[in-house]
Amino acid sequence: MMIPDNDFLALTLNHPESLAPFQVAFASGVGFVEETGVLRLEPKCPTDINLVLSVGIHGNETGPIELVNQLLKAILEDRLALSVRLLVIIGNPIAANRAERFCDVNLNRLFSGAWRHYEGIEVPRAQCLELAVTKFYAASKEGSQRFHYDLHTAIRGSEYEKFVVHPFIGDAPYDQQQLGFLAASGIDAVLLSHQPTTTFSYYSSAEHGAHGFTVELGKVYPFGENDLSRFEAINQTLMSLISTAKLPVLDQQRIDDSLKLFAVQDALVKDHDDYQLTISDDVKNFTGFEKGYELARSSQSQYLVKASGDAIIFPNANVPIGQRAGLVVRPISLSALTLK
Numbered sequence: 001m002m003i004p005d006n007d008f009l010a011l012t013l014n015h016p017e018s019l020a021p022f023q024v025a026f027a028s029g030v031g032f033v034e035e036t037g038v039l040r041l042e043p044k045c046p047t048d049i050n051l052v053l054s055v056g057i058h059g060n061e062t063g064p065i066e067l068v069n070q071l072l073k074a075i076l077e078d079r080l081a082l083s084v085r086l087l088v089i090i091g092n093p094i095a096a097n098r099a100e101r102f103c104d105v106n107l108n109r110l111f112s113g114a115w116r117h118y119e120g121i122e123v124p125r126a127q128c129l130e131l132a133v134t135k136f137y138a139a140s141k142e143g144s145q146r147f148h149y150d151l152h153t154a155i156r157g158s159e160y161e162k163f164v165v166h167p168f169i170g171d172a173p174y175d176q177q178q179l180g181f182l183a184a185s186g187i188d189a190v191l192l193s194h195q196p197t198t199t200f201s202y203y204s205s206a207e208h209g210a211h212g213f214t215v216e217l218g219k220v221y222p223f224g225e226n227d228l229s230r231f232e233a234i235n236q237t238l239m240s241l242i243s244t245a246k247l248p249v250l251d252q253q254r255i256d257d258s259l260k261l262f263a264v265q266d267a268l269v270k271d272h273d274d275y276q277l278t279i280s281d282d283v284k285n286f287t288g289f290e291k292g293y294e295l296a297r298s299s300q301s302q303y304l305v306k307a308s309g310d311a312i313i314f315p316n317a318n319v320p321i322g323q324r325a326g327l328v329v330r331p332i333s334l335s336a337l338t339l340k
């Protein structure tokens, strides 16, 4: 078995439900297709970096899938040398074939065992992806570094085109090298989460000690309609990381100049069938509101903006009761963070 045309995306979409494991060889390493959409690449050289790159956790977020498929092709065709351990995941091929965010339940709410509380085709997929990540990190060298970049695109437009959701890490310091990587990757803003959640990047961060993020790279478009030149900065930083096993070094001033930081204040949680957001569908991510503005209401609750300038991210009331219908964030400065 081989990957026809070194096109892992096409192979995955042609086998959306399952694929028997097989190996592929290339100049700088060996690849192991472990499941459909799960490809582990082991370099020939020793390495201190274990990188998970996941895409298509939401099936319709195709831009990052095309970007990572292009990187993989370059590795498999010996145009890009592999110097890191790399696990590539195309998260939800069945939904991708249907051009849907998900089929039965949002895969990015099912991690850290949350799949136990749901039913549908995403449930075994979440278990399978947790297992793939667990096995991947379990085989990492002691003292080596674990990274997980979970690449997405957003439903609506945004005041900051590219932004990152940084998982909650409690009192731990934020990693300057990772922030430097984000700044060099053309990321405009970073949201610092205020609580644990059940997303994929939080899972790798909390369960496996990885530096992990949800990375939003722009707006959702169908396969073939993405302008990949908009991803050029992160394409370059990923190529450099993969081929040199090094992150770019940026001082605090450059990070401060490049990244806007926001602290998540509240998660808006849908608490009733009649829960509504008061804003229109075309309001962009990072739109700010005045103190006292009523952002959401239901027969059970009302959410009033707590401080002028607080802004909305990912507003979406079309979710099951109990799930997040948006995040409220507030600008903060880099100097407020403990860095290491």
Ligand SMILES: O=C(O)CCC(=O)N[C@@H](CCC(=O)O)C(=O)O
Pocket: 058, 108, 152, 153, 154, 155, 156, 165, 199, 201, 214, 313, 314, 315, 316
């Ligand atoms: O644009 C939207 O409303 C959703 C985009 C998206 O899929 N975002 C992720 C963020 C995950 C996180 O909070 O780390 C999601 O909602 O799963």
Ligand SMILES: [Zn+2]
Pocket: 057, 058, 061, 152, 153
């Ligand atoms: Zn997404």
